Amino acid sequence: MEKAFVALDQKTNRIVMRHGPIDLFVKIDADDPNVLGAALRFMNEPLGEILPSLCEELPVLLTNVEHIAFPPKGTIAEKMCESAASFSGFDMVTPMISVAGSVADYVCGLIDDNFETRRIIVNNGGDIAFKLDQDQTMAVGICDDVTAPDISTTVTLGWLDPVGGIATSGWRGRSFSLGIADAVTVLATTASQADTAATLIANAVDLPGSPKVIRQSAIELSPDSDLEERKVTVDVGALSQPEISQALLNGTEIAECMKAAGLIHSAYLSLRGHRRVVCSPVGVRTGSNSHQLNHIAI
Numbered sequence: 001m002e003k004a005f006v007a008l009d010q011k012t013n014r015i016v017m018r019h020g021p022i023d024l025f026v027k028i029d030a031d032d033p034n035v036l037g038a039a040l041r042f043m044n045e046p047l048g049e050i051l052p053s054l055c056e057e058l059p060v061l062l063t064n065v066e067h068i069a070f071p072p073k074g075t076i077a078e079k080m081c082e083s084a085a086s087f088s089g090f091d092m093v094t095p096m097i098s099v100a101g102s103v104a105d106y107v108c109g110l111i112d113d114n115f116e117t118r119r120i121i122v123n124n125g126g127d128i129a130f131k132l133d134q135d136q137t138m139a140v141g142i143c144d145d146v147t148a149p150d151i152s153t154t155v156t157l158g159w160l161d162p163v164g165g166i167a168t169s170g171w172r173g174r175s176f177s178l179g180i181a182d183a184v185t186v187l188a189t190t191a192s193q194a195d196t197a198a199t200l201i202a203n204a205v206d207l208p209g210s211p212k213v214i215r216q217s218a219i220e221l222s223p224d225s226d227l228e229e230r231k232v233t234v235d236v237g238a239l240s241q242p243e244i245s246q247a248l249l250n251g252t253e254i255a256e257c258m259k260a261a262g263l264i265h266s267a268y269l270s271l272r273g274h275r276r277v278v279c280s281p282v283g284v285r286t287g288s289n290s291h292q293l294n295h296i297a298i
Contacts, residue, residue: 004048008040015040017107020051022124024107029119029136039111046110050076050103061095062226068095076106083192086263090200090254094226101167101195104129108164108191122191125174128166129191132159144270145182146170152275153268155187163265165191169202176218176225176232180239180247180271181205186255187265197255197264205251205269212237244274252276 004019015036017024026043028036054061057072065084072078072095079102080095087093101124108122108129119138120131126146132138137158141151146168157163168185171177177199184202188194207213214235218227221234239247248271255267255278266279 004044006040006044006047008036015043017043017047019047022047022051022103024104025123026107026111027119027121027123028111028115028117030115030117032116035115035117039115042114043107043110047107050106053077054099061099064092064094066092076102079105079192083190083196086193087196087200087258090258091203093196093200096226097199098192098196100124100127101129101165101191101193104191105165124191126168127191127195130164130166132157134159140166140187142185142268143168143183144273144275146173147182152270155266157187161265162189163187164189165194167191167194167198169198171202171233171236173202175199176221176227178203178227178230178232179206179251180213180233180236181251181269182272183268183270184251185268187267188263189265193263197258197267201251201255201258201267201269204254205247205271207239207243207247210243212239212243239272244272247271248274248276252278 006017009016015026028039053074054077057074057077060068060072061077061080065081065088071081080098083098084093084095104122104124104127108120108131111120112131118133119136122129130138137156139154139156142153142155144152165188168183169177170181170183171179179202181202184198186194186198188197213233215231216234217229218225218232219229248269251269258264259278269276
C-alpha cells in the first residue's frame with residue numbers, strides 16, 4: 001500500500017491529504033499562525049492508519065447493518081455502523097453508505113481535539129465535516145447538478161446552527177445511485193449522517209419501472225460493490241414535467257420523514273432544473289447575489 005501523502009497547498013492554504021481512495025482537503029483558521037503547520041505534521045501518522053483499519057474490518061462494513069452481530073472495533077467503522085443503523089428503517093444499508101462522511105468527521109474531530117481553532121473544514125470528495133468556533137460562520141454553495149457545479153443556492157451557517165456535516169449525491173456522482181436525482185444535498189449534525197441521508201434520498205428520487213431509466217446490476221459494474229445485484233442507474237432519458245414532479249415528490253417524502261425523525265437538518269433536491277427544499281430555519285440566499293459570499297461548492 002502506498003504511503004500517505006500530507007502537504008500544504010500554497011495557493012489555497014489548505015492541507016491536502018491523500019491515501020489510496022481517500023482524498024481530503026482541510027481548511028483551518030486559527031488565531032495562532034503555527035497551528036496550520038503543527039496540524040500538517042500531526043496528521044501524517046493518523047492518516048496512514050485510516051485505510052488499513054477500514055480494510056481490516058471490511059467484511060463487517062460490507063454487511064447489511066441489520067445482520068451485523070458484533071460491532072467493529074475501529075472508531076471510524078463504529079461511526080459508520082451507528083450512522084447506517086439509524087437510517088436502516090428507510091432501506092437495506094451497509095455501513096459503507098457513510099464511509100466518506102465518517103472519514104471526514106474523524107479527521108475534523110482529531111484536529112479539533114488537538115488544536116485551538118476558529119474554524120475547521122474537511123472536504124472528502126464533497127462530503128464535508130466542519131467545526132465552527134463561537135461567532136464563526138460558513139457559507140455553502142448548493143449545486144443543482146453534481147456534474148456541473150454551478151452554485152444556485154447559498155446557505156449561511158453559524159456556530160449555533162445544529163449542523164456539522166454536508167453531503168451531496170446524484171446518479172452521475174462518484175458512487176452508484178438507485179435513483180435519478182441530478183443532485184441531493186443534505187445538511188445534518190455530522191458528515192456521516194449527511195452522507196447516508198443524501199444517498200438514500202437520491203435513491204428515492206426515482207420513477208420505479210419507467211423505461212426511460214436504464215439500470216444495471218451494481219455487481220456487473222463493480223464486483224466489490226456492497227449493492228450487489230441491486231439495479232443502479234446508468235442513464236436517464238427525456239422526462240416530462242409530471243415525471244419530474246413525481247420523482248422529486250418521492251424523494252421529498254423520504255427527506256421529510258428523515259427531518260421529522262431528527263436525522264437531518266435540511267435537504268435540497270434537484271432534477272432537470274427543478275428543485276424541492278426540505279429545510280429547517282437557517283440562512284439561505286439564492287440568485288445573483290450569492291457569489292458575494294465565501295461559499296464552498298459541493
